[in-house]
Amino acid sequence: xxxxxxxxLLAGFMLLTACSSNSNTxxxxxxxxxxxxxxxxxxxxxxxxxxxxxxxxxLAKDAYVAKNADAQIEVVEYAxxxxxxxxxxxxxxxxxxxxxxxxxxxxxxxxxxxxTYPDAFQELGDAIKTTDFAEYKLGPTSFGGKQYGVPFxxxxxxxxxxxxxxxxxxxxxxxxxxIDWQQYIEIGKAVKAKTGKDMLTQDPNDLGLIRMMIQSAGxxxxxxxxxxxxxxxxxxxxxxxxxYKELMNADIVKVNSDWxxxxxxxxxxxVASVPTGNWITPSVKASADQSGxxxxxxxxxxxxxxxxxxxxxxxxxxxxxxxxxxxxxxxEFLGATLGSDVxxxxxxxxxxxxxxxYKPAAEGEAYGxxxxxxxxxxxxxxxxxxxxxxxxxxxxxxxxxxxxILKVEMQNFLNGTELDKALSDAQSQAESQIQ
Numbered sequence: 001x002x003x004x005x006x007x008x009l010l011a012g013f014m015l016l017t018a019c020s021s022n023s024n025t026x027x028x029x030x031x032x033x034x035x036x037x038x039x040x041x042x043x044x045x046x047x048x049x050x051x052x053x054x055x056x057x058x059l060a061k062d063a064y065v066a067k068n069a070d071a072q073i074e075v076v077e078y079a080x081x082x083x084x085x086x087x088x089x090x091x092x093x094x095x096x097x098x099x100x101x102x103x104x105x106x107x108x109x110x111x112x113x114x115x116t117y118p119d120a121f122q123e124l125g126d127a128i129k130t131t132d133f134a135e136y137k138l139g140p141t142s143f144g145g146k147q148y149g150v151p152f153x154x155x156x157x158x159x160x161x162x163x164x165x166x167x168x169x170x171x172x173x174x175x176x177x178x179i180d181w182q183q184y185i186e187i188g189k190a191v192k193a194k195t196g197k198d199m200l201t202q203d204p205n206d207l208g209l210i211r212m213m214i215q216s217a218g219x220x221x222x223x224x225x226x227x228x229x230x231x232x233x234x235x236x237x238x239x240x241x242x243x244y245k246e247l248m249n250a251d252i253v254k255v256n257s258d259w260x261x262x263x264x265x266x267x268x269x270x271v272a273s274v275p276t277g278n279w280i281t282p283s284v285k286a287s288a289d290q291s292g293x294x295x296x297x298x299x300x301x302x303x304x305x306x307x308x309x310x311x312x313x314x315x316x317x318x319x320x321x322x323x324x325x326x327x328x329x330x331x332e333f334l335g336a337t338l339g340s341d342v343x344x345x346x347x348x349x350x351x352x353x354x355x356x357x358y359k360p361a362a363e364g365e366a367y368g369x370x371x372x373x374x375x376x377x378x379x380x381x382x383x384x385x386x387x388x389x390x391x392x393x394x395x396x397x398x399x400x401x402x403x404x405i406l407k408v409e410m411q412n413f414l415n416g417t418e419l420d421k422a423l424s425d426a427q428s429q430a431e432s433q434i435q
Contacts, residue, residue: 041329042072047104048080052279053317055352056152057104060337063344073333080106091117096322101330104152106317107140108399111226113320114143115397121148122321127335134357136390141318148320150334151357153279155316156387157212158296159184160266160274160284162197163375169194173295178310180303181213181243188252191272199252199272201265207403207410208314209275213240216312217305218391221403221430226396229430231406232423236305241410241419243302248414275299277314278355278383284373291373296382311389316357355383398434405429 047053054077061073078086083103090099091113105113114121123146130138133151141149163173169191176187188199202209214220219236222228231237247253254271256262265271267287274280284294298310319338321330337344338358345361348354361367362384370376409422 041070041326042074043102043326043330043333044100045073045075045102045104046078046083046086046100047075048078048083050077052153052352052354053104056348056354059347059351060333060341060344063341063347064333064337067336071329071333076100084109087113091120096120096324099322099324101322101324101326102334103320103322104317105149105320106315107137107155108315108395110140110149110318110320111143111395112397114148118143120323122323122327122331123148124150124321124331124335124339127331128339132340132359134359134387134390136313136392137316137318137357139392140395141320149318150320150339152318152338152354153316154355154357154383154387154390155277155279155313156355156383156390157275157277157299157312157314158379158383158386159299160276160280160294160296162269162272162290162293163295164293165191165195165197165272173297176297178298179300180308181247181300182303184300185247185250185252188272189250192252195272197270197272198254198265200247200275201254201256201262201271202248203256203258203262204248204411204414205257205407207406210237210240210244210406210410211403212275212299212312212314213243213302215391215393216299216310217302217308218393219305219307220393220395221399221406222394222396224394226394227398227434229398229402229427229434231402231430232420232427234423236302236308238419238423239302239304241413241423244410245414277316279315279353281379282353292375294374295377296374296379298386307391309389309391311386311391313390349380355380355387357387359384359388398430401434402426402430405433 045057047057054075057075061075064073065071087099087103090096128147128150130147134154137151141147141151159176161173161176166172171187191197191199214236217236219234221230223230254265256265263283266274266284269290274284299312301310302308319334321327321334342361342364345356345358346364346366348356349366362381367380367384368378369380371379405426409426413419413422
């Protein structure tokens with residue numbers, strides 16, 4: 001099982017979500033020390049994305065050093081796929097020596113590491129209070145009844161909408177507070193008829209929207225054990241596939257094929273909404289001339305899935321301590337900063353745009369601030385509220401391996417294959433590959 005899980009993990013190196021693949025460049029200036037000498041209290045951290053995760057960790061470093069002047073903390077930037085490769089190479093050798101003390105791991109991948117290398121990570125013990133974090137983050141960051149990760153950013157999603165286009169079509173944001181995907185499609189048709197604008201931009205090969213749909217109903221590609229494929233008899237997944245096809249066939253989608261064209265869709269004003277994770281906020285706000293024309297409303301729910309809610313997740317990651325020299329100092333550092341510092345989380349919002357999953361932070365001033373770009377809406381407070389409502393699912397070991405299969409079957413379904421056959425074929429392939 002260990003060898004098979006490792007192989008699947010290696011196979012998924014290059015498949016990264018939009019929210020976590022912005023950096024492809026190693027920071028050469030900060031790579032002098034990749035591990036700690038025995039007895040050293042120097043803490044080395046690996047993460048990706050200079051403007052998000054790296055910036056956030058540097059704020060944590062500054063907060064800690066302000067109270068612990070002798071602390072030595074080195075933050076090293078790598079692309080996410082490089083981190084995965086280096087971790088696997090090092091941990092496959094049977095030792096965490098030469099690896100960092102702290103590493104950022106995407107939530108979809110966390111169980112693959114924790115279960116494949118169960119002795120490589122340091123239990124947090126009493127360093128954090130788990131009940132202070134959003135419940136949906138605790139499943140991916142724990143294993144065997146023990147907590148190994150400090151939950152970090154929320155991938156909580158929302159529906160970003162152009163209020164001016166809605167108004168032209170006879171709608172207001174109040175009309176979008178409690179809608180399902182069929183209602184969303186009908187609104188999109190009205191917007192297209194009145195304004196000529198598509199409702200959204202979408203890459204047909206990107207199943208991020210499917211992930212958001214099914215998690216809104218507490219479902220995933222795997223059963224609750226995190227290993228058994230749950231595709232052909234998964235009623236929630238079937239409804240998500242049907243909603244996706246209805247959406248793609250409604251003539252309200254501006255098709256894109258990469259990240260740049262995705263951004264261009266809304267920055268250019270060509271689409272009326274963006275259903276995705278909150279990490280898209282800086283990109284939406286990049287078009288300053290659109291200030292006051294946007295709002296964020298709750299994510300649409302699935303119509304027939306009884307458990308579907310207006311809250312879901314896309315992406316997100318957490319911090320882990322490796323079981324090597326310096327682990328005690330690393331645990332103490334994380335506990336004192338990202339594990340408990342409400343003031344730090346306010347700076348993460350104002351300086352970086354991070355919506356954390358540390359619940360006490362939601363009471364801070366930055367979380368309650370009005371955002372003029374969004375017409376004075378307190379968007380961070382709304383995202384914090386929706387974060388607490390995200391259903392908890394077990395991402396398990398094989399999210400990306402199964403999604404590779406589903407991408408093919410989605411295209412087959414869009415091109416006329418019966419849904420039951422498409423998902424049955426996906427089930428058979430998944431069982432042969434990961435069981």
